[in-house]
Amino acid sequence: MAGIKNPQWLAQLRQQATSLGTQHVRVGVTGLSRAGKTTFITGLINQLENHQRGLLARRRPFDRLEAVRWQRDGVEQPFAYIEALQALAGEPASWPASTRDLSRVVIDLRFRQTGLLKRLQQTRALRIEILDYPGEWLLDLPLLGLDYGHWCEQMRDWLDAEPRRSLAGALRDELAAIDPLAPQDVGQLQRLTGAWTEFLQRSRSEAGLSRNQPGRFLLPGSGIAADMLLFVPLLSANRHTRGEAGSWWSECEARFRYYRDYVVKGFYDEHFSRLDRQILLVDMLAPMDAGQAALTDLKAALESVLQSFRHGRNSLLSRFWQPRISRLAVCATKVDQVAPAQQRAVQQCLEDLLTDSLSEVRHGGVQVRGFPLAAVRATRQEGDALVAGLQGQSGWVRYQPGGIPEHLPLDLQVAGPELLDLRPPAGLHRNEPFPHYRMDELIGWMVEGHTL
């Protein structure tokens, strides 16, 4: 009878079904610097690890989720989950550190089977794979569609306009004065590269600008020889310039080409190829607070990131979005900084900012959904005010975040919200679900479409 109860063919079939039953979902978390990627990924692992107690428990198929394992062993450059938790759960609590290099997240989920399938296969598995990286690198993707002469022209245009013109100051004149065909001076190139890096830093910190290229000047990451990061835009060069070996042009052009074809392309292939789902995280509130120039730059930056899906060898639509990426989640992040009733308006402003790009993506057959998100909720509502703690201070403040327009005006002139430098809530622990806004909805969306 034992043979009938557990025949060999059934065992074999079970094994096959088990291996067939592991599905993979590669999630592209796309966001500029400080968009909230690392905090989001930390919150995602936390919500999954605590699925039995959080809002996820009430959501299908997570009501059948049996086990969750965040994988560290065997993962190359694993995501620093523990370090991020230590910061968030610390006394006093602080946010995870800004990301300096690429890291990988692998999370295995095991679901209980029900009904007829149960006899063949007791569980089904889903492996979620995500990359984390410094947001600065994303802004290099548009370089894939440019050659060095084009880039020089583009930088000249950008530096002609405020606020970059003032931020660059004398550096702009010096770069414009260089004859691209003259022999290159190594010492001057080193000094100029340093000055360009400082200019990018100031553009980011003083003016809240997003498009700071080359991104690796701000955060090189591992695996790039410093020598290859020595080039600057020659503002008097253009797409027709050609220089002899040893000239400013030929030295800068060769390094630019290496940067584009190995550094940027390598990251592009790793991040964007074989994605199933894409989550675009955008901090909309900080640029609304910083003003029109920051919003204009954010718009251009996000449009170029969405467009750079087209810069691969083949077109975006044939190579990446279809048939694999079938869904794009567009998320305004950190919306806990405003009142719950204002959160949809923040999301609406983001979607207004990206109207053209999003309609193009939708036109390509991709389902787009918006989620106003807070991975870690740092505020609580009391009456019509918010209560939160400030970084570097003890105690609590009560504040009203100011108005958010229902729609973003076309000229991008907004009287932005009042933003404070909030610290994470006290008492976070790895084994309790973090307070959040809509993480459960987003996680549900992420696994939807898989047979679990």
Ligand SMILES: Nc1nc2c(ncn2[C@@H]2O[C@H](COP(=O)(O)OP(=O)(O)OP(=O)(O)O)[C@@H](O)[C@H]2O)c(=O)[nH]1
């Ligand atoms: N209130 C609130 N603030 C958040 C939240 N997520 C992130 N922040 C804030 O945004 C900052 C940046 O978040 P990160 O998660 O480091 O952003 P990132 O996209 O990983 O940034 P880079 O690593 O620099 O590219 C944090 O230091 C916090 O100040 C959130 O859910 N709520």
Ligand SMILES: [Mg+2]
């Ligand atoms: Mg990060």
